[in-house]
Amino acid sequence: MDDDKTFKALGDPSRRKILDLLCEKNGRTLGQLCAHMDMKRQSVTQHIGLLEDANLVSTVKRGREKLHFLNPVPLQTIYERWIRKFEQQRLSLLHELKTELEGDQDEQ
Amino acid sequence: MSSEKTTFVYVTYIRATQQKIFDAITRPEIAARYWGHGNVSDWKVGSRWEHVRDNEEKKVNIAGDVIEIDPPKRLVISWSDPSEYDNRDKHSRVTFDLVPYEDMVRLTVTHDELEAGSGMASGISKGWPLVLSSLKSYLETDEPMDVFANPCATETAA
Structure with a gap:
């Protein structure tokens, strides 16, 4: 069941790119991720949501910022x-x- | 000496109680089953802890101090190569947070204060996913993974 979520999350080039970006430099903010993605901020947020749901990305609040980590x-x-x-x-x-x-x- | 520091955050959801997971981290005889090492300490704040290979040699591969302990919810330890134990600047930090989540526990392992690009940073980023995956498997199915396995059987993990 968990594997289904993982495979589904991986089955999209934009989401794989987000994972690649975090692998290159961990702990990025949404803004930093958006700077490398050729799409609207809202779409990036949705993709990150799916990755979080599949537990492939975890987030940590640091002050006012939310940092994204590859899991x-x-x-x-x-x-x-x-x-x-x-x-x-x-x-x-x-x-x-x-x-x-x-x-x-x-x-x- | 100040160099760039890096952080890794690992999360896994385990169908077990906080106490069982906490014990699996802090009791050497349990950790030996899924980690191939025991974490040995009296688990008092300020005490030394050692990551000891579970074989006849009993080699200490990692050593550090117990920084904070609140069983079965939270454990913070420092982490260093045993040869650098006396140099506290060289210690990185590992935090285990255990939070109930539906019928599971969300275990977050945060490894920070790590020197970016160091051998230790590279080592732990390969090690933690394997160890946490093995811990989950061991507690849920009683089948740990072989944490020393290599796909090409060319080298043995330290």
């Missing part, structure tokens, strides 16, 4: 569930191939 914890969960599993499969295939090929060499 990669849900990405880690997806990595564990959807990437590492398949990576290991691929690595074990490579390992088998290597063993097989090297085994052939020994026989020559």
